[in-house]
Amino acid sequence: MSKSLTDIVEHKDKHPHLNIDKDLQSQSKMKKIVLVGNPNVGKSIFFNFLSGIYVDVSNFPGTTLSITKGVYKNFTVYDTPGIYGVSSFNDEEKVARDIILDADIILNVVNSLHLERDIFLTQQLIEMGKKVSVILNFSDEVKKRKIIIDTKKLSDILGVEVIETSAVSKKGFDKIEFAIENARIGKQPHDLHELLHKTLNRVGSQAEALLVLEGDEIIAEKHGVNPGSPDDREKIYIDRRNRVNELISDVQYEDTSKGKFFNLLGRLSLNPMTGLPILAFILVLLYFFIGDLVAQRTVSFTEGIIGKGYVEYNIKSFIADYTQTKINVDVLDDEGNIVDSKSFEFIPNKKSDPALAKEFSIFSKSIGAESHFHFSNPIVRLLFGEFGAISMTLTYLLFLLLPLVIAFYFAMAMLEDSGYLPRLATMLDRSMNSIGLNGRAVIPIMLGFGCVTMATITTRLLGSEREKTITTAILQFVIPCSAQLAVIAVLISAAGFTPLMIYVIVIFTVLILLSTILNKLLPGTSSPLLIDLPIMRFPQFDNVFKKTFFRTYGFMKEASIWFFVGALVVGIMDITGLLVVFQNLLAPITTHWLQLPKEAATAFVMGIVRRDFGAAGLFSLVLTPMQITVAIITITLFVPCIASLMIMLKERGLKEGMIIWAGTWIFAFLIGGIVSQIII
Amino acid sequence: MNKKTLDKAKKGTYLTISTLPSGLVKIQLIRLGISEGDIVFCLERLPGGTIIIQKNRQEIAIGYDLAKQILIG
Ligand SMILES: Nc1nc2c(ncn2[C@@H]2O[C@H](COP(=O)(O)OP(=O)(O)OP(=O)(O)O)[C@@H](O)[C@H]2O)c(=O)[nH]1
Ligand SMILES: [Mg+2]
Numbered sequence: 208m209s210k211s212l213t214d215i216v217e218h219k220d221k222h223p224h225l226n227i228d229k230d231l232q233s234q235s236k237m238k239k240i241v242l243v244g245n246p247n248v249g250k251s252i253f254f255n256f257l258s259g260i261y262v263d264v265s266n267f268p269g270t271t272l273s274i275t276k277g278v279y280k281n282f283t284v285y286d287t288p289g290i291y292g293v294s295s296f297n298d299e300e301k302v303a304r305d306i307i308l309d310a311d312i313i314l315n316v317v318n319s320l321h322l323e324r325d326i327f328l329t330q331q332l333i334e335m336g337k338k339v340s341v342i343l344n345f346s347d348e349v350k351k352r353k354i355i356i357d358t359k360k361l362s363d364i365l366g367v368e369v370i371e372t373s374a375v376s377k378k379g380f381d382k383i384e385f386a387i388e389n390a391r392i393g394k395q396p397h398d399l400h401e402l403l404h405k406t407l408n409r410v411g412s413q414a415e416a417l418l419v420l421e422g423d424e425i426i427a428e429k430h431g432v433n434p435g436s437p438d439d440r441e442k443i444y445i446d447r448r449n450r451v452n453e454l455i456s457d458v459q460y461e462d463t464s465k466g467k468f469f470n471l472l473g474r475l476s477l478n479p480m481t482g483l484p485i486l487a488f489i490l491v492l493l494y495f496f497i498g499d500l501v502a503q504r505t506v507s508f509t510e511g512i513i514g515k516g517y518v519e520y521n522i523k524s525f526i527a528d529y530t531q532t533k534i535n536v537d538v539l540d541d542e543g544n545i546v547d548s549k550s551f552e553f554i555p556n557k558k559s560d561p562a563l564a565k566e567f568s569i570f571s572k573s574i575g576a577e578s579h580f581h582f583s584n585p586i587v588r589l590l591f592g593e594f595g596a597i598s599m600t601l602t603y604l605l606f607l608l609l610p611l612v613i614a615f616y617f618a619m620a621m622l623e624d625s626g627y628l629p630r631l632a633t634m635l636d637r638s639m640n641s642i643g644l645n646g647r648a649v650i651p652i653m654l655g656f657g658c659v660t661m662a663t664i665t666t667r668l669l670g671s672e673r674e675k676t677i678t679t680a681i682l683q684f685v686i687p688c689s690a691q692l693a694v695i696a697v698l699i700s701a702a703g704f705t706p707l708m709i710y711v712i713v714i715f716t717v718l719i720l721l722s723t724i725l726n727k728l729l730p731g732t733s734s735p736l737l738i739d740l741p742i743m744r745f746p747q748f749d750n751v752f753k754k755t756f757f758r759t760y761g762f763m764k765e766a767s768i769w770f771f772v773g774a775l776v777v778g779i780m781d782i783t784g785l786l787v788v789f790q791n792l793l794a795p796i797t798t799h800w801l802q803l804p805k806e807a808a809t810a811f812v813m814g815i816v817r818r819d820f821g822a823a824g825l826f827s828l829v830l831t832p833m834q835i836t837v838a839i840i841t842i843t844l845f846v847p848c849i850a851s852l853m854i855m856l857k858e859r860g861l862k863e864g865m866i867i868w869a870g871t872w873i874f875a876f877l878i879g880g881i882v883s884q885i886i887i
Numbered sequence: 888m889n890k891k892t893l894d895k896a897k898k899g900t901y902l903t904i905s906t907l908p909s910g911l912v913k914i915q916l917i918r919l920g921i922s923e924g925d926i927v928f929c930l931e932r933l934p935g936g937t938i939i940i941q942k943n944r945q946e947i948a949i950g951y952d953l954a955k956q957i958l959i960g
Contacts, residue, residue, distance in 0.1 A: 291918035294914075320945075321944060321945045323942070352944070441913065441914070445917065474930070477930075477931050634933065636935075636948070636950050735950035735952035736953070737912075739946065
């Protein structure tokens, strides 16, 4: 007994780790390459190139907000959030700081257009005594603007390798390998070096010593020393700034040629006289693209003709071959009036009655014909019936949502890539101040129209907790995500212009109301706007397509499971009679307060699972335009989807998250009801 | 020395940053490339006082509340 036990121990000693552990161990022995740079300089493109892992790339500062890890040859590579300096001013900086301290090799990505700003960080990395290579990115833009940078001289002054690249066309990427192999410790400024030596003895690493001198409290505490005073820090910073400015004037020559079209467009979009018309133009363009071209024309083709008319019809007709089915076929004219109608009953199944089946097949294919299948078997009904989990998932997901979601993500990606969003943020800054936010919050709110879940994560780029809370609440209460907006767009474009106006005005009013209340209630003050504006340009098509693809793919992957689950739940509730019970329970609210048919309650059940199903559940109802208006207002304000609830709880904590979530219930029915009482 | 603040800057003029508010904001501004004594160009002044300044090719938007704390000469 005891012998076998020691056997095991010995055995374990010989193989102290399982395979997975071994992988981890060899990975931790692998050298770490960390991509470091200011926001919006192209780090994520390099990360994608080196590791093959897709990460979002956008034309605004603050796209990457956490660390992503990948493998390149025998290195591990890390993508980091953009930072202006290594320190602990906010969460992203802390995250980045730790990984930088841990790095073996730092690839410092620099925007060559903004050397003065970016080399400041480079200089700090060098002063930290890290092995660094500098990547001068954006060389295409530099050329366009006829700026000349003496890379050789820059490399001599800094004492590290400097390579030139253009990440959008992958130019110069063949030199990355060289940059990695030749990363080294750069030249140290003399007086700082002496200062560092004193702290160095007590802290152990030059990098941490520098951070301590610069007043980093967390690192100082870790080593039990006193952090440098604010004055020390300021002195180091000003010295560094002066050194950098001097250096830049040595290596950069300009041919002052004025900016071109996009530069001008960037200016115009900020000018109060032209900025609003440009915004209006963009909104109109979006409306025609999404509201008209996709939500109307494309979807009526994909959903009506391909989805319902072909795919669903054929699947159901195939199922009917094997099970007892009653099929009603209505023939409609152009105005939607029923002009002819026939009923076919197949007992025990369609296959057993070829003659009738043939008649059905011919009649159901006449122009304007719509077939409604009623399966007797409850299981078949659950999967393929009116709310059939399979049939509904297929039609809604593939033929209704998919084209719309692609369109939304495409439009968002175009906006994200153009450099317009930070300018919009600037233009709206003052108005946002009055609701306790600064212009920066425009970015997560706009992203919310793509996906609320993703946008909730982006609130991290805001300056204070109260701004994060207000913005999260706005996202979860009033911003419909692309999938939901998609369904709303279809419903509302059928309802007309007045409902659209009512919808927009009500939602907007709620937004103002909600944020004003929160602004009053929450303690503290919000941070003022300070944002660097990226260049304005025509979106890069390959990036836009890649991003649209990955986001759509991510959406479909997640949505299909939940959609199926949601449809199944409603289906089971339908068959067991629970749905009617629930509908009757909610009836006072649905029928009296909201003045909707009681079946609308189904939409709310589905809405808890995912926002878009909520709206999708309204499709099957016959509603007047004003009822549609009330229904979509309620559904928009109603609870966010499960995924975004989870993320919100993670980002904002259990208490705050649950308050917001519960609040959406109250607001949705309250506002929906008030609107209903007024307009219906 | 007059006590003019950045939010009062005129669009289309060059101005000298004379004093930055002390503390964290100052560090942030220095990192972005703006320090005391710098000459910057006022690209735009939006209604309400959001200021866009340009230094070299870098355009930076500064909210009213912050601009108010920056002295210019
Ligand atoms: N013209 C040009 N654009 C570039 C180049 N490199 C990157 N970009 C663009 O710069 C933007 C930022 O790229 P990202 O890879 O998201 O930058 P990042 O450094 O990861 O940004 P954060 O995650 O926000 O810190 C994108 O719109 C890119 O298309 C380049 O060499 N030339
Ligand atoms: Mg990034």
